[in-house]
Amino acid sequence: MSKTLNRRDFIKTSSATTVGVATIASGITLTSFAANANENPVTNEKRWGMLVDTNKLTEVEIDGMVSACQQENGWGSEVHSTGDQKPTWVKKLKVKDKATGKITSLPLMCQHCEEPPCVDVCPTNASMKREDGIVLVDRHLCIGCRYCMMACPYDARSFVHEELTDQREHMPRGKGTVESCTLCVHKVDNGGTPACVASVNSDAVIFGDLYDPKSNINQTLKKVQSAQIRADLDLNTGVRYSGI
Amino acid sequence: MNIRYEETQGRSLGFYALIAGLGVLILAALGAVYYMEHHGHYVTGMSNRIVWGMPHVFALFLIVAASGALNVASIASVFQKKLYKPLSRLSGLVALALLAGGLMVLVLDLGRPDRLIVAMTEYNFKSIFAWNIILYNGFFVIVAVYLWMMFERRMNRFTSKAGLAAFSWRLILTTGTGSIFGFLVARQAYDAVIMAPMFIIMSFAFGLAFFILILMASYKWTERPLGDAVVNRLGSLLGVFVAAVMYFVAVKHLGNLYLAENAGVENFILFDGGIYTQLFWYGQIILGGLIPMALIYHPALRGNRSALGLASLLILIGGVIQLYIIIVGGQAYPMELFPGKEILEGYGGIAAYTPSLPEIMLGVGGIAVALIAVTLLVKFLPFLPESLADEVADPHHKS
Numbered sequence: 001m002s003k004t005l006n007r008r009d010f011i012k013t014s015s016a017t018t019v020g021v022a023t024i025a026s027g028i029t030l031t032s033f034a035a036n037a038n039e040n041p042v043t044n045e046k047r048w049g050m051l052v053d054t055n056k057l058t059e060v061e062i063d064g065m066v067s068a069c070q071q072e073n074g075w076g077s078e079v080h081s082t083g084d085q086k087p088t089w090v091k092k093l094k095v096k097d098k099a100t101g102k103i104t105s106l107p108l109m110c111q112h113c114e115e116p117p118c119v120d121v122c123p124t125n126a127s128m129k130r131e132d133g134i135v136l137v138d139r140h141l142c143i144g145c146r147y148c149m150m151a152c153p154y155d156a157r158s159f160v161h162e163e164l165t166d167q168r169e170h171m172p173r174g175k176g177t178v179e180s181c182t183l184c185v186h187k188v189d190n191g192g193t194p195a196c197v198a199s200v201n202s203d204a205v206i207f208g209d210l211y212d213p214k215s216n217i218n219q220t221l222k223k224v225q226s227a228q229i230r231a232d233l234d235l236n237t238g239v240r241y242s243g244i
Numbered sequence: 245m246n247i248r249y250e251e252t253q254g255r256s257l258g259f260y261a262l263i264a265g266l267g268v269l270i271l272a273a274l275g276a277v278y279y280m281e282h283h284g285h286y287v288t289g290m291s292n293r294i295v296w297g298m299p300h301v302f303a304l305f306l307i308v309a310a311s312g313a314l315n316v317a318s319i320a321s322v323f324q325k326k327l328y329k330p331l332s333r334l335s336g337l338v339a340l341a342l343l344a345g346g347l348m349v350l351v352l353d354l355g356r357p358d359r360l361i362v363a364m365t366e367y368n369f370k371s372i373f374a375w376n377i378i379l380y381n382g383f384f385v386i387v388a389v390y391l392w393m394m395f396e397r398r399m400n401r402f403t404s405k406a407g408l409a410a411f412s413w414r415l416i417l418t419t420g421t422g423s424i425f426g427f428l429v430a431r432q433a434y435d436a437v438i439m440a441p442m443f444i445i446m447s448f449a450f451g452l453a454f455f456i457l458i459l460m461a462s463y464k465w466t467e468r469p470l471g472d473a474v475v476n477r478l479g480s481l482l483g484v485f486v487a488a489v490m491y492f493v494a495v496k497h498l499g500n501l502y503l504a505e506n507a508g509v510e511n512f513i514l515f516d517g518g519i520y521t522q523l524f525w526y527g528q529i530i531l532g533g534l535i536p537m538a539l540i541y542h543p544a545l546r547g548n549r550s551a552l553g554l555a556s557l558l559i560l561i562g563g564v565i566q567l568y569i570i571i572v573g574g575q576a577y578p579m580e581l582f583p584g585k586e587i588l589e590g591y592g593g594i595a596a597y598t599p600s601l602p603e604i605m606l607g608v609g610g611i612a613v614a615l616i617a618v619t620l621l622v623k624f625l626p627f628l629p630e631s632l633a634d635e636v637a638d639p640h641h642k643s
């Protein structure tokens with residue numbers, strides 16, 4: 001039995017083991033992002049995800065998440081790019097509910113969609129989704145056409161507008177190509193958690209395998225109300241929010 | 245009467261001046277590309293919000309026009325209209341030249357144009373972009389074969405079959421170009437089924453405008469006779485196409501206005517979008533639509549070639565403006581990230597974009613490439629009938 005996961009039947013099915021065999025289309029594994037087989041094999045029996053509790057998360061913590069990502073992945077020190085040209089893998093968003101006036105702050109990054117429009121439109125397969133749900137750009141295949149940026153509903157991608165110096169060894173980037181949040185795949189594949197998640201001291205942001213009934217994220221999602229941003233687009237995002 | 249085709253002489257001062265002028269524009273474009281690629285796109289007006297700027301405006305304009313320029317040949321071979329037959333070779337040539345110019349601009353604006361080979365070898369068949377690459381390449385092949393059948397007497401009898409193939413291919417190609425936008429679900433500006441047919445009708449108008457200008461200029465400069473029968477027929481066809489574009493534009497915008505979820509972007513373009521609103525009304529509608537129609541249909545200007553030339557030119561300028569509004573205006577308006585909520589910080593607002601000079605130079609260079617290709621090829625191959633006087637082109641024409 002195969003089943004794709006969406007928010008509504010997540011709660012229903014995740015208690016059963018059927019989730020384990022959920023099928024996910026496309027399965028290219030990149031050598032540069034290859035999982036460390038001993039620690040954490042890349043398989044479609046997993047689906048990495050994140051749950052952000054906006055009621056618990058403070059603005060200071062969100063800023064901390066952004067700097068942690070910059071530190072880890074080496075973006076944000078571009079010298080020539082101005083304003084909208086600067087890469088932004090994750091940003092702080094402040095939204096106000098028009099009806100209630102409630103103001104919420106949240107971190108917005110690539111939502112690691114199960115049906116990623118960026119992957120659908122990419123002409124060269126540079127945009128790809130791993131078996132475990134992490135959406136990446138293979139920077140050796142990316143021709144810099146920016147069609148994926150046009151297609152992403154979450155403004156999650158950045159184009160590198162200038163020559164880069166001082167890059168992180170585990171996160172090669174390059175002028176003229178597109179990049180976005182990798183869910184810190186280099187850490188996850190070695191059993192770690194994404195830098196932004198690790199930077200938050202409380203349990204306001206949790207990371208884990210959405211399919212694993214024993215995981216904290218799975219169990220929390222069963223208990224609390226959560227939502228996807230633009231759930232109406234049916235992209236079944238891996239990043240979920242509660243309190244919005 | 246048999247039509248005789250002949251190469252142009254191409255020895256006059258004017259010819260060399262034209263080649264030199266276009267050459268300068270092309271060199272300027274290449275210089276601009278070197279500058280942009282060397283530094284990176286930060287030297288352009290583009291950003292992470294406006295990811296497709298001026299180069300895409302020109303590139304898509306030329307690609308759309310290219311498929312439309314083939315119409316003249318299609319009318320001759322598919323719809324068996326004799327008057328258009330002598331024009332078929334030029335029509336195929338203009339189509340190929342415009343496509344080459346458009347593709348050049350598109351490729352040179354990539355972040356990594358050096359990886360063109362990747363785009364040619366790695367295909368994601370789910371991507372409409374990848375399909376477009378196949379459609380463009382196929383268009384070159386099919387139109388080249390079509391031209392060969394027209395040139396080669398032994399092959400003449402296959403002309404209409406090849407013409408039909410080329411005609412079908414071009415319809416698919418323009419649909420494909422229009423569909424680039426159809427897949428952008430999250431962008432309100434492109435959320436309309438009418439995009440693809442609108443692109444087809446735009447291609448009819450832009451392609452024919454290019455064709456008329458090139459035809460009139462080449463006959464004037466080579467001092468070959470060009471009768472009113474041909475020119476007037478093309479002129480009234482152009483009028484019909486422009487009217488059709490206006491109709492589609494009206495349907496698209498009115499339809500969107502009544503669709504609650506797209507009302508925001510519609511109001512933006514039509515009423516309070518600042519530069520985009522001005523470009524829409526003054527540029528696209530008045531300059532690129534109403535004035536050309538007046539120039540074509542006003543009784544006092546019937547058969548006036550300067551008026552027709554001006555109308556064609558304005559249609560082209562209006563076409564560039566139209567694509568600017570679609571491409572840049574559509575991105576400038578923010579996506580709806582949180583329906584029902586207001587974004588106070590972090591995203592939103594109208595994205596700023598000021599086209600930089602190198603971007604414009606690259607776009608203009610694409611037009612120059614198309615024109616230089618036509619200029620040189622009519623010199624080396626017999627594309628142009630030596631006469632298109634009324635008694636040659638249309639023996640039954642009464643003036």
Ligand code: SF4
Pocket residue numbers: 109110111112113116117118119135151152153154155156157180
């Ligand atoms: S959020 Fe955007 S970049 Fe990330 S997977 Fe979805 S469409 Fe792709």
Ligand code: SF4
Pocket residue numbers: 121122123124125126127137141142143144145146147148149177178
């Ligand atoms: S910019 Fe790169 S990743 Fe994005 S669609 Fe183009 S080739 Fe694919």
